[in-house]
Amino acid sequence: MTVRQQSRYGGIASAPASGSTRWDVRRLNLPSPLWGSNGVAFGPDGRLYAAQFLAGQISAVDPATGDVETIVPMDGPVQSPDDLAFGADGSMYITDLVPGRVWRRSPQGDYHLVSDEVQVPNGITCIGDRLFVNEMRMNGRLLELFPESGGAPKVLTEGLALGNAMQLGPDGHLYYPHMVTGQVWRIPPDGGTPEVVAEDVHEPVAVRFDLGGVLMVLSRGRAGIVTRIDLHGTGSRSIVTSGLVGLDNAAFDTENRMFVSSFATGGITELHPDGRTREIVPRGLDGPFGVTVDPVGTVYAADHYRVAGPEHRAADGTDDVTTHVLRPFAHGIAADGGLLHLTSQYGEVTTYDPERGTTRVRATGLRRPTGIAVRPGGGLAVAETDAGRVLVLEGDGEGDEADKADEADHDTVTVLAEGLDHPVDVAYDAAGRCYVSDERRGAVLRIEAGRTVTVADGLDAPQGLAVLGDDLYVVETGARQLRAVSLTTGEHRIEAAELPVGLPPGTGPRTDPALFTHGMPGAPRQFAGLAGAPDGSLLLSANGEGTVLRLTPHGGATVHRAGAPGGEET
Structure with a gap:
């Protein structure tokens, strides 16, 4: 039935993007x-x-x-x-x-x-x-x-x-x-x-x-x-x-x-x-918000009330995508081997072990954390959006997650950068340098010794970030496009346009409610996440229509991410 292709934007869903060469x-x-x-x-x-x-x-x-x-x-x-x-x-x-x-x-x-x-x-x-x-x-x-x-x-x-x-x-x-x-x-x-x-x-x-x-x-x-x-x-x-x-x-x-x-x-x-x-x-994704992919190519989406698997319909046919776990207020997500690190925009960072079904609380009381990334040297980087900071979370030896499950033994939290306007996502390149998207400033910044260096500015509400090889990719949710920035030459390219991200075109921004009203959480902010896969493809949260998009280089050619294993198309 054509109803399965209905769009949240009204009418029938069109192609997911245009302008990509x-x-x-x-x-x-x-x-x-x-x-x-x-x-x-x-x-x-x-x-x-x-x-x-x-x-x-x-x-x-x-x-x-x-x-x-x-x-x-x-x-x-x-x-x-x-x-x-x-x-x-x-x-x-x-x-x-x-x-x-x-x-x-x-x-x-x-x-x-x-x-x-x-x-x-x-x-x-x-x-x-x-x-x-x-x-x-x-x-x-x-x-x-x-x-x-x-x-x-x-x-x-x-x-x-x-x-x-x-x-x-x-x-x-x-x-x-x-x-x-x-x-x-x-x-x-x-x-x-x-x-x-x-x-x-x-x-x-x-x-x-x-x-x-x-x-x-x-x-x-x-x-x-x-x-x-x-x-x-x-x-x-x-x-x-x-x-x-x-x-x-x-x-x-x-x-x-x-x-x-x-x-x-x-x-x-x-x-x-x-x-x-x-x-x-049709059932499907409420968001999605953050997206990630593990070393073997499994894609996970943080979908506010759960962690979902957009590639696979549930075995019993009762759900459009697989629900891995009900996880209230999941917003950002990062895969780390067999573990999933999650932010809740209501102040919590957790680590979930899908194999054991256990959860470890890493931090609480943060001011709307959004994007999260695994640091090359260990620990996690988190964009604390409402505090204007990027944080580093480091556990006590990062030991057996099963032994730490459901404990309140929180990580040590240090500030990597502060004084930002509205940091949303974080990503690392192969050299271990940290990048952050600042939505209100319209810029992507590199953090160097606690200071920020502008990598790209004049952007339209940048959110999701990913690095593949020498290119940094950023989702501009205002312009609804994917931009690439060469980390060597500084060259900019528009990789895809008319992306189904954010609210429907012509719709004004909603009043941003308080995080909590009488102790109950309010509605989430939109977050179009982005992740690089081991095979050189990109995964993008098309939260405007409720899908995850895979962008694969034309001809099936792989663009191996520096420092990451290659792989076949999943």
Whole structure:
């Protein structure tokens, strides 16, 4: 179906790049029409509306064709929609998680602020003309809001351990999950004493009722578990394992078909009672952001909620790309032998061992670290974007990662360079010299003895960096092009143009929310990563369409990176 080639930019996805005379450019995975998918609800027109927290937009999906139309654009008043519900008059109510707002969008498309008094609003539901919202935080509240009168919110209960998607049950009670404690609770809409309905539920993220009144509890974990609970009789449970990574929400149509979303892989999928799935909107990458390749040619992408393998579809066919591990807020990534080093833009640097499934924390409390690179002499270099610094992290002997897994024995952190405007990515050449892209300065700098030397300036929002042989490559996300700079002659070349990086053309920058609101992380900044492969190709994060691009020299010729082994095309 042509839907598989739909672009986030609108219409059908075109070629991934143009203007390249030296490189063959191909996608390692298919474009994804959605930047993740969170709350879903059927609208009066019969389409399924999907909130996209990462994009800051809401799209309508035709369940028959899979066609996607943007309804609430990313440059509108809503910053980070996480859930939505429709009122009796057809109005759409939206929880705007990061700024802490609840919106009403009229059937005519007008926006009205319902409340800015809800902290981390997430789950939302309508009961006739009444509107209810809960908070995704510890000791959160469940509230009734009053869109018409504008009165103060009414608190039904407090003490929620991260609330999320909720719904009115057939018994007239509101049902909602406690994500932290693995419980499902209920409370009368007019208030009263809340009571536990189910305990020991696997990572509950949403509660939904089918048309027969059966309670469905979705799990946010990797296995895609849905727990069916019979509330009419014995309270017996049955488990459906869908394989859909990172379930977020669900909606039932008039034929009782269940459609689910995924915060981790996006897309919209019909989920049958026996666990079979039917793809409506393709799943794929939410970003991607950082990209790397290991010595044997395996490509990894940091995809905000996970580490993904864009070259390989999951073995069971339930996901467009392989999920290696759910890793919240993964942003930058660098392969180091059999290990993966990761930055979280919320302040953490970790090392993940895919073979053992263990994680070691290297540093915490950093100010939005982004790009990361392995230093030739050992240790890691990290671009600490919001602090304007490049850091060096060195562990105690870099010993057996299994012995250090999950320990808080942090690395020694030293400053390699400071006073930068907005450093985004770092890379090393064969001589061990460190380069950093400064997005706001529009430059690539070389760090020499704590000072910076300009290698290239006048660039348009440079981000991803890689060095192959004598050439330094940089992704200019403003101009949407790949530039090469000769480290010997200083010559500049445009290697590829019209790259699908950054936000759609003509879209203004989103308001940059705070890193944390009431302890919860906000939406990520865009980061178009770049990496050199052992065979002389380049891997580029095309975060504008949700793919990783491989750029291979024309004719299959290899351009061996100095100091790295050669290899065949993977």
